[in-house]
Amino acid sequence: MENVIPYRLQIIAIITALSFMFFIFRLIAKGKLREEYSFIWITCTALLLLFSFWRNGLDVIAKLLGIFYAPSLIFLGAIFAIVIFLVHLSVVNSKQHKQIKDLAQEMAILKKKLEEEEKSKQEANLN
Amino acid sequence: MKNKYRVAIIIPCFNEEDSILSLYSEIKETLFSEEVVVTPVFINDCSKDNTRQIFIDHNINFIDLPVNLGIGGAVQTGYKYALRNGFDMAVQMDGDGQHPPKELQKILEPIIQHQADVVIGSRYITKEGFQSSTLRRAGINYFKWLNKKLVGVTIFDSTSGYRVLNKKALELVSEYYPDEYPEPEAIILYALNHLKIAEVPVTMRERQGGQSSIRTYKTIYYMFKVTLGTIFLYIRLKFNGKRHTI
Numbered sequence: 001m002e003n004v005i006p007y008r009l010q011i012i013a014i015i016t017a018l019s020f021m022f023f024i025f026r027l028i029a030k031g032k033l034r035e036e037y038s039f040i041w042i043t044c045t046a047l048l049l050l051f052s053f054w055r056n057g058l059d060v061i062a063k064l065l066g067i068f069y070a071p072s073l074i075f076l077g078a079i080f081a082i083v084i085f086l087v088h089l090s091v092v093n094s095k096q097h098k099q100i101k102d103l104a105q106e107m108a109i110l111k112k113k114l115e116e117e118e119k120s121k122q123e124a125n126l127n
Numbered sequence: 128m129k130n131k132y133r134v135a136i137i138i139p140c141f142n143e144e145d146s147i148l149s150l151y152s153e154i155k156e157t158l159f160s161e162e163v164v165v166t167p168v169f170i171n172d173c174s175k176d177n178t179r180q181i182f183i184d185h186n187i188n189f190i191d192l193p194v195n196l197g198i199g200g201a202v203q204t205g206y207k208y209a210l211r212n213g214f215d216m217a218v219q220m221d222g223d224g225q226h227p228p229k230e231l232q233k234i235l236e237p238i239i240q241h242q243a244d245v246v247i248g249s250r251y252i253t254k255e256g257f258q259s260s261t262l263r264r265a266g267i268n269y270f271k272w273l274n275k276k277l278v279g280v281t282i283f284d285s286t287s288g289y290r291v292l293n294k295k296a297l298e299l300v301s302e303y304y305p306d307e308y309p310e311p312e313a314i315i316l317y318a319l320n321h322l323k324i325a326e327v328p329v330t331m332r333e334r335q336g337g338q339s340s341i342r343t344y345k346t347i348y349y350m351f352k353v354t355l356g357t358i359f360l361y362i363r364l365k366f367n368g369k370r371h372t373i
Binding site: 109 | 170190191192194196200203205207208211268306
């Protein structure tokens with residue numbers, strides 16, 4: 001088992017993964033991160049934790065998939081996850097774009113109505 | 128007495144301080160047929176110049192958008208306003224004075240006669256008045272071809288913003304209206320929702336102030352965006368039967 005990462009590195013990995021998870025949980029608890037977005041981050045930290053405990057897991061999966069150089073599996077997985085998440089953010093962004101537009105229009109029309117009513121009220125007072 | 132047709136003239140304005148006053152007085156001076164009552168509704172799309180102050184000083188009817196929405200969003204605001212305030216028709220008129228108010232009666236006519244739901248004032252049916260550059264005309268021919276291929280409707284001037292919508296059309300566009308360069312895309316929207324589109328020749332002028340929303344270096348982006356928008360809108364309406372998502 002000469003290919004397995006040394007213990008010192010494993011401990012660092014576990015600590016990093018745990019503190020990342022703590023950070024995410026804190027954000028959710030403070031209400032700074034909505035639960036639906038936190039889902040992907042919790043999954044990510046869970047994966048990090050899993051691989052920091054399961055020391056030769058990466059090699060096993062890489063071999064299973066027929067990947068010759070195991071670390072490239074990390075990059076493949078990470079880039080795929082990032083791309084998916086970016087698309088998700090674009091979808092969220094487009095939705096918010098429409099919502100903001102609708103709100104702005106609604107507000108402008110209401111403001112107009114309010115002004116008209118105030119004007120007619122003033123005129124009624126004058127008469 | 129016969130009911131009169133109430134027509135909202137929607138004028139989206141973004142930094143148009145040079146031309147709005149002359150346009151406003153021109154609308155006021157224009158004579159319309161007896162059955163038509165027009166109301167100009169200016170939409171101030173967060174202008175950075177004196178546009179807003181001019182509206183206030185001259186007591187002009189205007190809607191003030193809190194954030195800049197661009198031409199599509201501004202025009203849609205007007206459409207929503209017209210629909211909710213019981214107007215029978217709404218016409219879009221550019222704030223830069225390209226669309227002469229005296230031509231308006233001609234575009235209203237097909238709707239008054241119940242011959243169409245949407246009427247487009249077109250520069251290119253009879254070649255009179257301001258005709259714009261060769262490049263721009265080539266682009267317009269391309270859209271004519273694209274519309275014909277997709278929905279089988281021949282529109283000579285699909286980029287013309289000078290168009291009248293009746294109530295049925297207003298209900299449609301208040302739900303969904305394209306954002307950035309709405310005119311060519313909107314034609315697909317109307318056609319696939321089985322609205323009758325008519326085109327009427329009008330004489331247009333060269334803009335009196337401001338800048339075209341389509342400038343040379345943006346032309347490629349414009350063509351690309353509109354082609355994409357048109358094709359995706361077509362797919363969405365044709366195969367999903369959905370009228371509006373996003």
